[in-house]
Amino acid sequence: MKQERVILSFIMVVIGLLVAGAAFYFYQTTKVVSTNSSALANPTPTESPKSTIFLSINTPASEEVVSNKTLIISGKTLPQATIVIVTNSDQLVVKPSTQGDFSTTVTLENDQNLIRIHSLSSNGEIATVERTVTYSTNSF
Amino acid sequence: MEKILKLFIILLALTFIKFDVFAATTSTPTPANIQNQIDELKNKIASKVAELKLVEKRGIIGTVTDSSDTQITLSDSRGGARFVDVDELTKFYSSDKSFGISDIKNNMTIGILGLYNKQSRRILAREVNDITTPPKIIYGGIGSIDKQNFEITVVKENGAKVVIKIEDVTKTYSYSSDTLSKSGFSKIEETQTIMAIGFPDKLDPNKLIATRILIFPQIDIASRINLGSAINPTIPPSTGSGKKLYPLTK
Numbered sequence: 001m002k003q004e005r006v007i008l009s010f011i012m013v014v015i016g017l018l019v020a021g022a023a024f025y026f027y028q029t030t031k032v033v034s035t036n037s038s039a040l041a042n043p044t045p046t047e048s049p050k051s052t053i054f055l056s057i058n059t060p061a062s063e064e065v066v067s068n069k070t071l072i073i074s075g076k077t078l079p080q081a082t083i084v085i086v087t088n089s090d091q092l093v094v095k096p097s098t099q100g101d102f103s104t105t106v107t108l109e110n111d112q113n114l115i116r117i118h119s120l121s122s123n124g125e126i127a128t129v130e131r132t133v134t135y136s137t138n139s140f
Numbered sequence: 141m142e143k144i145l146k147l148f149i150i151l152l153a154l155t156f157i158k159f160d161v162f163a164a165t166t167s168t169p170t171p172a173n174i175q176n177q178i179d180e181l182k183n184k185i186a187s188k189v190a191e192l193k194l195v196e197k198r199g200i201i202g203t204v205t206d207s208s209d210t211q212i213t214l215s216d217s218r219g220g221a222r223f224v225d226v227d228e229l230t231k232f233y234s235s236d237k238s239f240g241i242s243d244i245k246n247n248m249t250i251g252i253l254g255l256y257n258k259q260s261r262r263i264l265a266r267e268v269n270d271i272t273t274p275p276k277i278i279y280g281g282i283g284s285i286d287k288q289n290f291e292i293t294v295v296k297e298n299g300a301k302v303v304i305k306i307e308d309v310t311k312t313y314s315y316s317s318d319t320l321s322k323s324g325f326s327k328i329e330e331t332q333t334i335m336a337i338g339f340p341d342k343l344d345p346n347k348l349i350a351t352r353i354l355i356f357p358q359i360d361i362a363s364r365i366n367l368g369s370a371i372n373p374t375i376p377p378s379t380g381s382g383k384k385l386y387p388l389t390k
Contacts (some may be wrong), residue, residue, distance in 0.1 A: 063200055063256070064198075064199075065198060065253065082315065082359065084335060086277060088274060088275070091313070091337070091352060092320075093320045095318055111199075111233075111267075111269045112201045112251030112269065114201055114217070116277060118335070120356065122358075122359060122360065123360050123362065124281075124359055124361045124365070125362050126297075126362070130217055132200055132201050132217075134198075134251070140229075140266045
C-alpha cells in the first residue's frame with residue numbers, strides 16, 4: 001500500500017510537470033514578439049534651439065578608397081542653404097533642391113584627399129562634414 | 141498496482157500523441173510562414189557574411205603622435221587615435237626616394253592606405269604617403285579690414301579673432317546670385333560673411349596666410365558672431381614715446 005502511494009505520487013508529479021511543460025510550450029509558440037522597433041531605433045529628433053542647420057552626406061563614405069578620379073558628393077541639408085565644398089586644390093558652391101538634396105562631382109588628386117563639405121544657412125549658421133577619400137588603383 | 145502503471149503509461153502516450161498533433165498543426169506551412177522563414181534565413185546569412193567581411197580597404201590622414209618599426213600612431217582630424225601596423229610589404233612614398241619608417245617623426249602629416257580590421261580597429265598599412273598638411277578653413281564675419289597691410293580680421297562663432305593675411309597668390313571669390321565669381325581685395329567689405337582657406341603663419345599662430353577667400357555678401361553673419369569692437373576700431377594715434385593720445389570728450 002505504501003509503495004503504491006509512492007508510485008502514485010511520483011506519477012502525479014510527472015503528470016504535473018508534463019502539464020506545466022505543455023502549457024509553457026504553448027505559451028512560447030503563441031507569443032507574438034513585436035517587431036516594430038522603429039520607435040526605439042529612430043527617436044524623434046529634438047531640435048536644438050541654438051541651431052537649425054544640418055548636413056548629412058550620402059556619398060562618399062568616410063575613409064573610402066576609390067579607383068575613379070571623378071567622385072560624386074551627395075547629401076541633404078536645408079533647402080535654403082548654400083553648400084560649399086573645399087578640396088585640397090579647389091572649391092565648389094552648389095545650391096540644394098527644394099527638398100534639400102544636392103549632388104555634385106569633384107575631381108580627386110592622387111592618394112588621400114581631404115574633402116570638407118559645409119552647409120551655410122541664410123542666417124550665417126554653418127554645419128561641416130569632413131570626408132577622407134583615397135584615389136588608388138593599386139590592388140592588394 | 142499494475143492498473144495504475146498501465147493508466148500512467150496510457151496517459152503518457154496520450155500526452156505525447158497530443159504534443160505531436162499540436163506541433164504538427166502549429167508548424168503547418170503557410171505562404172506567409174515560408175516567406176518569414178526565408179526572410180529570417182536571409183538575414184542570418186547576411187549577418188554572417190558581414191561578420192566575415194572583417195577587413196576592408198581604407199585611407200586615412202593623420203598627424204603622427206608616435207612611431208616605431210612596426211607601428212605608427214596617428215591623431216585624425218577629430219583628434220581620435222588611429223593605430224597603424226607596418227610590415228615588410230608596406231611601401232613608403234615621398235618626394236624623398238629614401239623615405240622609410242625611420243623618417244616618420246612626430247607632428248608629420250601622413251596618409252595611410254591599407255586594410256582596416258573592423259574588430260581590432262587597426263589598419264595594416266600597404267602605402268604610407270608623406271603629404272602636405274591640409275589647409276585650414278576659417279569661417280566667420282569680417283570685423284575689420286587693414287587696407288594698408290592687406291589684412292582682414294575675422295571673428296569666428298566662438299568669439300576668437302583670426303587675422304587673414306592676403307598675399308599675391310591669394311585668390312578671392314564672391315558668391316552671389318547663385319554664381320561664384322572672381323573678386324578682389326578692394327571689393328571686400330566689413331560685416332560680410334567670409335570663408336578663408338590657408339595655412340597658419342609660422343611666426344604668428346593667430347594669423348592665417350590665405351590661399352583662397354570666399355565672400356558671401358548675401359549670407360548674414362551668424363547671430364552668435366559678435367563683431368563688437370572689431371568693427372572700425374578706434375586706434376589712438378601714437379606720440380612716438382609709447383604714450384597714446386586720446387581725444388577729449390565732453
